[in-house]
Amino acid sequence: MKTEKIWFIFFMILVFSFSWSFVHSKPTENDQGENTITLNKIPPFRFGGPLYAPGEILVKFKPSLSEQKIESIIATYKSRKLRRIPRIDVHKLQVPEGMEVREMVSLMSQDPDVEYAEANYIVHIAVTPNDPLFIYQYALSNSGQDIGVPGSPQGKLRADIKAAEGWEETKGEEAIIIAVIDTGVDMLHPDLVGKILSGGRDFVNDDDDATDDHYHGTLVAGVAAANTDNNEGMAGVAWNCKILPIKVLDAEGEGYSDDLAEGIIWAVDNGANVINLSLGAEEGNQTIEDAVRYAYEGDVVVVAVTGNEGGSVLYPAAYDAYCLAVAGTNNVDERVTFSNSGGVWESNYGPEVDVAAPGEDILSTVPTWFWGSGSFPYAYGGGTSMAAPHVAGLAALLKSIKPWLSAGDIMDIIRFSADDVNSIENPGKDEFLGYGRISMEKALVPLIITSSK
Amino acid sequence: MEVWMKRCLYLVMILTFTLNLTFLSFAQAEIEEAGPSINLKSVLGFEFFSRTVGWKGDNENTYTSKLKSYLFTLKMDIEIQRGLFLDLLLGYSSSNYAEMTFRELPFSVELDVGGIGGYLIGGEIKKDLISKENFEIALLGRFTFCLGLKKQWDIPGLAVTGEVEGNPTWMQVVAGPVLTYQRHNRLSPYLSLSFNYLWGSFDMDETVQTLRGNEKKKFSTEALIPISLGAIYALKDSISLKGEFSVFPHKGGIEDFAFMINVVYAF
Numbered sequence: 204m205k206t207e208k209i210w211f212i213f214f215m216i217l218v219f220s221f222s223w224s225f226v227h228s229k230p231t232e233n234d235q236g237e238n239t240i241t242l243n244k245i246p247p248f249r250f251g252g253p254l255y256a257p258g259e260i261l262v263k264f265k266p267s268l269s270e271q272k273i274e275s276i277i278a279t280y281k282s283r284k285l286r287r288i289p290r291i292d293v294h295k296l297q298v299p300e301g302m303e304v305r306e307m308v309s310l311m312s313q314d315p316d317v318e319y320a321e322a323n324y325i326v327h328i329a330v331t332p333n334d335p336l337f338i339y340q341y342a343l344s345n346s347g348q349d350i351g352v353p354g355s356p357q358g359k360l361r362a363d364i365k366a367a368e369g370w371e372e373t374k375g376e377e378a379i380i381i382a383v384i385d386t387g388v389d390m391l392h393p394d395l396v397g398k399i400l401s402g403g404r405d406f407v408n409d410d411d412d413a414t415d416d417h418y419h420g421t422l423v424a425g426v427a428a429a430n431t432d433n434n435e436g437m438a439g440v441a442w443n444c445k446i447l448p449i450k451v452l453d454a455e456g457e458g459y460s461d462d463l464a465e466g467i468i469w470a471v472d473n474g475a476n477v478i479n480l481s482l483g484a485e486e487g488n489q490t491i492e493d494a495v496r497y498a499y500e501g502d503v504v505v506v507a508v509t510g511n512e513g514g515s516v517l518y519p520a521a522y523d524a525y526c527l528a529v530a531g532t533n534n535v536d537e538r539v540t541f542s543n544s545g546g547v548w549e550s551n552y553g554p555e556v557d558v559a560a561p562g563e564d565i566l567s568t569v570p571t572w573f574w575g576s577g578s579f580p581y582a583y584g585g586g587t588s589m590a591a592p593h594v595a596g597l598a599a600l601l602k603s604i605k606p607w608l609s610a611g612d613i614m615d616i617i618r619f620s621a622d623d624v625n626s627i628e629n630p631g632k633d634e635f636l637g638y639g640r641i642s643m644e645k646a647l648v649p650l651i652i653t654s655s656k
Numbered sequence: 657m658e659v660w661m662k663r664c665l666y667l668v669m670i671l672t673f674t675l676n677l678t679f680l681s682f683a684q685a686e687i688e689e690a691g692p693s694i695n696l697k698s699v700l701g702f703e704f705f706s707r708t709v710g711w712k713g714d715n716e717n718t719y720t721s722k723l724k725s726y727l728f729t730l731k732m733d734i735e736i737q738r739g740l741f742l743d744l745l746l747g748y749s750s751s752n753y754a755e756m757t758f759r760e761l762p763f764s765v766e767l768d769v770g771g772i773g774g775y776l777i778g779g780e781i782k783k784d785l786i787s788k789e790n791f792e793i794a795l796l797g798r799f800t801f802c803l804g805l806k807k808q809w810d811i812p813g814l815a816v817t818g819e820v821e822g823n824p825t826w827m828q829v830v831a832g833p834v835l836t837y838q839r840h841n842r843l844s845p846y847l848s849l850s851f852n853y854l855w856g857s858f859d860m861d862e863t864v865q866t867l868r869g870n871e872k873k874k875f876s877t878e879a880l881i882p883i884s885l886g887a888i889y890a891l892k893d894s895i896s897l898k899g900e901f902s903v904f905p906h907k908g909g910i911e912d913f914a915f916m917i918n919v920v921y922a923f
Contacts, residue, residue: 300910300911300913301706301911301913303706303722303724303754305754305768372764604759605759605760605762608762611866612762612867615762615864615865615866615867616762616763616867618815619763619814619815619816619818619864619865619867620763620814620815621815622815623815631815632815638815638816639815645763645813645814646763647764648764649757649758649759649764649765649766650763650764650765650766650811650812650813650814651765651766651768651812652765652766652767652768652769652809652810652811652812652820653768653769653809653812
C-alpha cells in the first residue's frame with residue numbers, strides 16, 4: 204500500500220509539473236500581438252476541386268510478374284482490382300477502407316514488385332480560354348509554338364508566365380480595377396467592350412472621354428484584361444477585372460509630367476487597385492514621385508516599365524519604393540537585347556529592376572480604326588510596354604483573391620514568386636531581370652510544404 | 657492574445673479537474689483507512705484515429721481533409737467510489753494534417769509534412785449504472801487535449817528564403833453508454849455508442865523577407881457518432897489488456913475509424 208501511494212503521489216507531481224510548464228511557457232511574438240499582420244479578415248475566392256479520385260490508385264507492376272502473382276500482391280494490400288489498361292499494363296486498384304490514397308501510393312511505391320504507383324489524378328479541361336488568338340500568346344502559355352510572325356524563331360516550352368496554372372486559382376474579380384494610364388483605350392473594341400469601367404478621364408484634352416487616338420493604350424489594355432473566353436480574339440491576364448482608361452499621352456504618344464501626376468491621382472481617387480504605366484521619362488521629377496507615392500500609400504499597386512533603350516531605368520519605374528519596375532523577356536525566357544531583337548530594342552537595366560515579363564512579339568488589341576474599317580483589330584507589339592501589363596494583370600488577380608493585402612505586399616509577392624530564368628549567368632536578383640520572370644502559378648496557387656526546417 | 661487566453665482557460669479547467677481529483681482521492685483514502693483500500697490502476701495505451709475534419713475555405717465553402725493521429729498515453733485510473741472511476745491521462749501524439757490549405761497567407765500553402773508532435777492531457781470519468789445478470793451498463797465521458805508543438809518549414813520555390821511556422825491544437829470529447837458482457841471470467845467484450853467530437857485549430861505564421869502573415873484555421877470532425885466494439889482480457893489478476901475498434905458512420909459511408917490498445921496494471 205505504501206508503494207502504491209508513492210506511485211500515486213509521483214503521478215500527481217508529474218501532472219502538476221506538466222501543467223505548470225504550460226503556465227510558464229514563454230509567450231510567442233504572435234501572442235504579444237505585435238510585429239505580425241493578421242490577414243484573415245476576408246475569405247479569399249477560389250475555384251476548387253479535388254486533385255485525384257478518392258479511393259483508387261494506378262499501379263504498374265514489374266513486367267516479369269505473372270497475373271497470379273499480381274493478384275496475390277493486390278490481396279496482401281487488402282485491395283481489389285477495378286480495371287486494367289492492357290497496352291501499358293496499368294492496374295486501377297481500390298484503396299482499402301480506412302487508408303488514404305497518398306498512404307497507399309507511398310506504401311506500394313516501396314514495394315519491390317511495383318514499378319510505380321500513383322494517384323488517379325483528375326484530368327480536366329485545362330483553363331485554356333476559347334479565344335482563337337490564344338495560341339499565339341506565348342507569354343501566357345508557351346508550347347514552343349511559332350508565334351506567328353514570319354521568320355520568328357520558335358519559343359521555348361514553358362517560357363511563359365504560367366497563366367493557365369494561375370487561372371485555376373482565380374480569374375479575377377469584377378470589382379478589381381486596372382487603370383491604364385496611357386494614350387487612352389478604344390472603348391468600342393470587341394475584345395474590350397464590357398471591360399471598360401467608364402469613359403475614364405482625358406487629361407490631354409481635359410474631358411471625360413479617354414478614347415485612344417494613338418494605339419498604344421489599347422495594346423496595353425488588351426494584354427492586361429481583354430475579354431477572355433468569349434470565343435473572340437485574344438485572352439487577357441485578368442479575365443474578369445475592369446479597365447479604367449486614363450489618357451495622359453497625345454496622339455503622338457507624348458505627354459507632360461503634370462498630366463501624368465494628375466492621371467495617377469485621379470486613378471487612385473476613382474477606385475483603381477492597380478495602375479499600369481507603360482510610359483516613362485529619362486529624368487525624374489518630384490511631382491511624379493509624389494504622385495506614385497500617393498498611389499502606394501493609397502494601397503494601389505503601380506506597375507511601370509523600365510524602358511527600351513538599353514540604358515538606365517526610366518522614371519517613374521526608378522522610384523523603387525513605390526513602383527514595380529518591369530523589364531522585358533522574349534519567348535525563350537531571355538532578356539530582350541539589341542542582339543536578339545534584330546537591333547530594334549533592348550530592355551533597360553539597373554538596380555531598380557524588380558521583375559520581368561514577356562515583351563517581345565506580344566499579340567494584343569489595337570483600335571478598330573487602326574488597320575482600316577472592317578479589318579482585324581489585333582497586332583503584335585513589342586517593348587517593356589507590353590511586359591508591364593502582364594504584371595499589372597497578375598497584381599489585379601492577387602488583389603482579387605486576397606483583397607486585404609497592401610500594395611507593398613502584392614509587389615513583394617510578385618517579386619519573390621518570380622522564376623529566376625537567368626540564374627546561370629546572374630543568380631539571384633540582378634539588374635537585368637530583377638528577381639526573374641513573373642510566375643502566376645507561384646504567386647497564386649498554394650505552394651506545397653513538404654520539408655521541415 | 658486570444659490564443660493565450662484560451663490556453664489559460666484550458667489550463668484552469670485541467671488544473672481544477674486535477675485538484676478535485678486529488679482531493680477526492682485523498683479524501684477517499686482517508687475514509688477507507690478504516691475500510692477497504694483505494695483502487696488504483698495504471699494504464700499504458702496506444703491509440704490511432706483517422707478522422708475527416710472540415711474547415712472553412714474560400715467564400716465560406718467547407719473543405720475537408722484527414723486528421724490522422726497516433727497517441728501514446730499513460731493513464732491513472734482511480735475508483736473513487738464503488739462503481740465510479742476517474743482517469744487522468746498524459747501522453748504524446750503525432751498528428752498528420754495532410755492537405756490542409758492556408759489561402760489567407762501572403763503566399764498560399766498546402767501541408768504535406770507528415771506528423772506533428774504534441775503533448776496530451778486529459779481525463780475520463782466512468783460510472784457504472786446498471787448491472788443485471790451478465791450485462792453491465794456504464795456511462796463514460798472523456799476529454800483529451802492535444803497541445804501541438806510549434807514546427808517550422810521552408811517555403812519551396814521562391815526567389816528568396818521564406819518559412820512558415822505551424823502550431824496545431826485539438827480537443828476531443830467522448831460521452832456515451834458502454835454495454836459490457838461479463839459472463840466469462842477473463843474476457844469481457846463491450847459495445848459502445850457514443851458522441852465523439854473533435855475540434856481544434858491550426859495557427860500558421862508565414863515570413864518571407866518583409867512579408868508576414870498569419871492564418872488560424874479552425875477545424876472540426878464531421879462524423880460524430882462512432883460505434884465501438886472492444887474487449888478487456890485479464891491476463892493475470894493484476895494485468896489486463898483492453899482493445900477497442902471504432903467506426904464512424906457518416907453520410908459519405910464509413911471513412912473514419914479509430915482503434916486503441918491498453919495494458920492495465922492494477923495495484
